[in-house]
Amino acid sequence: MIESKKYNFLQNNENRFFIFSTLFLTLASSLRHFWFHSASWDLGIFEQAIYLISKGIEPISSLLGFHILSDHGALVLYPLAFFYKIIPSTYFLFFLQSFALSLSIFPLYRLSKLTKISKKNLNASYFAFLLYPIVFNVNIFDFHPEVLAFPLVLEIFINFKLNQTNITFKLIKNIFFILSCKITNSFLVFGLGIWLIFKGFIKTGYLLISLSIMWFNIIAFVLIPYYGNDNSNIFRQAAKFGLKEEVVFNIFSFTKIIWQLITQIFTLANLEYLLLIILPFLYIVLHKKRIKLLGNFVPFLPLISLNLISDSYPMKNLVHQYSLFIVPFIAISIQESLSPSIVLGIKNYPAWFQKRCSKIIIFWSILTFLIFSRFTYYLGPFHSHFESFKARREAITLINKNSSVLTTNDLVPHLSRRKNINFTDSNVKYNFEEFDEILLDLENPGWQSNKIFAEKIKNELNLNELWFKKYQKDNIILFEKFIN
Numbered sequence: 001m002i003e004s005k006k007y008n009f010l011q012n013n014e015n016r017f018f019i020f021s022t023l024f025l026t027l028a029s030s031l032r033h034f035w036f037h038s039a040s041w042d043l044g045i046f047e048q049a050i051y052l053i054s055k056g057i058e059p060i061s062s063l064l065g066f067h068i069l070s071d072h073g074a075l076v077l078y079p080l081a082f083f084y085k086i087i088p089s090t091y092f093l094f095f096l097q098s099f100a101l102s103l104s105i106f107p108l109y110r111l112s113k114l115t116k117i118s119k120k121n122l123n124a125s126y127f128a129f130l131l132y133p134i135v136f137n138v139n140i141f142d143f144h145p146e147v148l149a150f151p152l153v154l155e156i157f158i159n160f161k162l163n164q165t166n167i168t169f170k171l172i173k174n175i176f177f178i179l180s181c182k183i184t185n186s187f188l189v190f191g192l193g194i195w196l197i198f199k200g201f202i203k204t205g206y207l208l209i210s211l212s213i214m215w216f217n218i219i220a221f222v223l224i225p226y227y228g229n230d231n232s233n234i235f236r237q238a239a240k241f242g243l244k245e246e247v248v249f250n251i252f253s254f255t256k257i258i259w260q261l262i263t264q265i266f267t268l269a270n271l272e273y274l275l276l277i278i279l280p281f282l283y284i285v286l287h288k289k290r291i292k293l294l295g296n297f298v299p300f301l302p303l304i305s306l307n308l309i310s311d312s313y314p315m316k317n318l319v320h321q322y323s324l325f326i327v328p329f330i331a332i333s334i335q336e337s338l339s340p341s342i343v344l345g346i347k348n349y350p351a352w353f354q355k356r357c358s359k360i361i362i363f364w365s366i367l368t369f370l371i372f373s374r375f376t377y378y379l380g381p382f383h384s385h386f387e388s389f390k391a392r393r394e395a396i397t398l399i400n401k402n403s404s405v406l407t408t409n410d411l412v413p414h415l416s417r418r419k420n421i422n423f424t425d426s427n428v429k430y431n432f433e434e435f436d437e438i439l440l441d442l443e444n445p446g447w448q449s450n451k452i453f454a455e456k457i458k459n460e461l462n463l464n465e466l467w468f469k470k471y472q473k474d475n476i477i478l479f480e481k482f483i484n
Helices: 002-011 013-034 040-054 077-086 090-103 105-115 119-130 133-140 145-161 169-181 185-198 202-227 234-241 251-263 268-286 290-309 321-337 351-372 375-379 389-398 451-463
Strands: 405-407 421-423 437-441 467-473 476-481
Touching: 013 090, 013 105, 013 119, 013 133, 013 375, 040 077, 040 090, 040 421, 077 090, 077 145, 090 105, 090 133, 090 145, 105 119, 105 145, 105 321, 119 321, 119 351, 133 321, 133 351, 145 169, 145 185, 145 321, 169 185, 169 202, 185 202, 185 290, 202 234, 268 290, 268 321, 268 351, 290 321, 351 375, 389 437, 389 467, 389 476, 437 451, 451 467
Parallel strands: 405 421, 405 437
Antiparallel strands: 437 476, 467 476
């Protein structure tokens, strides 16, 4: 009986997509980490915080220098730490992230009941969704708590599409979960509220707008200052927008700031960014009602506006998490454009495209995935630590679980389950007395460091009587401080 149920479960098309996607994405992120290509920013930061919370220790990030809640107000880290306490593993975080992304298949299946899309076109829409490059890239790019909100964003928007806009406890609960993942998610909730008002759902729209504004202000001007310090106020993000922190506080500079932000929109970088977003579903431009389909993107407008006025490269590509939440609206638009029963449906495509649309979409999705995702990195760039792989593993096993550690950026995530850890930065003058053990890679010193700086640290420790060499092999060297 049990085997029969399992067989029936696997017979379901959506279940197969979900299982394969979860396993594939989990394997991809785990393998990147196993090959030492994860980083302190952001996996090391979040895992250290989750670990400390799970142990009942105040989550002061030694990497950031302040309480984790004064970073992005990610309250979701606290319930997440409960599960981490049961399964204290980096790979568990990867699984959760992959699970959340893959879970979004099921809301899309619900939408298909409205669109009455054919099975082959529904499968094509799944491929277009799962192979959109940013889904894979964000999944392997360490761990970000806002990804956990991804399926709920899709679920809520599809509910709205199905005219399920009543204010219910479930809706409020889901909105608060989305907000709790990151302060900038309030911009997304604000956008959902605007979209609802455009659609005539005034009451629910104003509620979402009110909740988003309230949440942003509480996190930005109450929670972050309460838990933070001088280095963790909300205006530390000003650098991402080409502004100096002190300028923000100067009311006389307001006009200058607005003008600067506006001029930052009209750049070649933004044109390239918009093209990158569009290319994986470029076939949508063949649709006669493509402008109406773009109405689905209204909820994302506040977030994409942040990305456009920014002068930070990570906010303008398909690698980092800043553009992830455009994907639910792309997935919905693709499925609606393939529907045989709605006004925005498949009949608005050219006849030649209608006949072979599923094959074209799957081919184009695979092609753009291979071009714009970092899947090909597994064939070369992610092999850069193979020569020192065994030595790195051996050195890590020798480090005491309670030691304060200084190491390279890509080794931090393998040692972050401790109260104090930091990475070597050539711009920082370290007090070695703050650490118990120091692990260096002289050949690949990592982000923000270089061979000269790593060699300098090695020479200083060799001359320091308080330190002794605990391990050395294949340019991996571990120092430990003598216990007084």
